[in-house]
Amino acid sequence: MLAIDKISGRSRWCHRDPRLKLGCWVVLMSLALGLPPAGQAVLAALIAALSCWMLRVSLRRWLGWIAIPCGFLLLSTLTMLLSAAAQPAGMLWSVPLGFTYLGVLPAGLDMANHTLWRSLAAISATFWLVLNLPFIQLIALLQRCRVPVLLTEQILLTWRFIFILLDEMQAIYQAQALRFGYRTLRGSYRSLAMLAGMLFSRVMVRYQQMATALEVKLYQGDFHL
Template sequence: MLEIDKLCYTSKLRYVNAGEKCFFSLASVILCIVSRSVPAALLLLIASTYLTVRKGGISIKRWLRYMTLPLTFLLLGTGAILVNISRTPLDAFALPVGSLYLTGSRAGVLQAAQLILTALSSVSALFFLSFNTPMTDILGVLKACRLPRLLIELMMLTYRFIFLLLENASAMLLSQDARLGNRDLRTAFRSRGMLASMLFIRAMRQAGSLYDAMEARCYDGQIRVLEEQHPPRRREILSIAVFEAVLLLLALLPFAAGAAGAGAWL
């Protein structure tokens, strides 16, 4: 079982209505991405961290470890916005390199910070959903939203095969290490190629076996799964509505300020 899947089933928010958690995460992500508002992004980042760590029971160390990966990617990705190579220094910073400068403008620094905060807060909201909601509950929400049945069943089967492929890959890697299949670079490349080909063959065999098993159990084109019912609570709905309203107000502030400035200029 994946670590994220273990966190889902041990979370204190496991039995909170899945529709509430999905709406909170997706609505917050949409508002942050559309508005690019720094206050809204900070609020969402703090709220997601609080809910996951304090309410969900996940340790702050584990939460920071998961957040480090997207943060590192964002810092590397925004370097192209932040740093420029120019013959003339800009107003934020300038490091001389021969006759050129590694320099950046204040506008670029602000744009990079805005991009990092927006992306990081969106990732934190999706992590909140992933760490506190099992995949079966998410699929139940998608089914309630009237998504195509074929799409939901494909997602369910894909999710199931992730564990099967990881288990097979782990067993094959252990077998290769026991036979010194990674003793040098050349042998390691050859072993990885063999692992990929055998993993593909085993995946096809397991897919065929799964279909045969489903046919033997009177499969009629629809996968039926027992779903746990966790009714929504009025207090939780009200809290989500208040939070999204505050987030919407923070998201609209830049547009309101721009409109006021344009009116004053006219």
């Protein structure tokens, strides 16, 4: 989350109107869903090049980000690609497994091809929006889209508590590491268990401190966003 916040803050489009960014995302998503597989592949490549230029990052770093969801995408595509049948007739490729054959059908290959490139283009477009839209602009965009205030407040508080969670986790981990808590495998498991327990209690303390601060400021149940 810290990396996303920093990257979106140094984007070339950091100060552009968030409605323009949302409009561009809608156009990119429409193309990602409507183009044929070859066009979707070209669109994904163009979005990657555009993102690297706008975010001032290398292509290698962009591919590292996109590789995380692509791992799940390739796994789901593989399940579409492979089919099981009693006979290998009609399969482009097959291997016997007991009394059945595992192989690739033309329909499965076509479905996997369409799903892979469509999903890759859509993921690239969504990454482009997330990494070019600072959190402050996201809140402003939600307000302009007339999103319920309660939902906007929940998103804001969740974002805030992510940083609190990371801050507390880093402090506990550094204290354990200084005491050689991760020197052995057994000690690492024990330290991780202690970290999880202490993290929950520390976050609850921070929550109580925030609630007390809000009461002192005469909090009436609404955040002035």
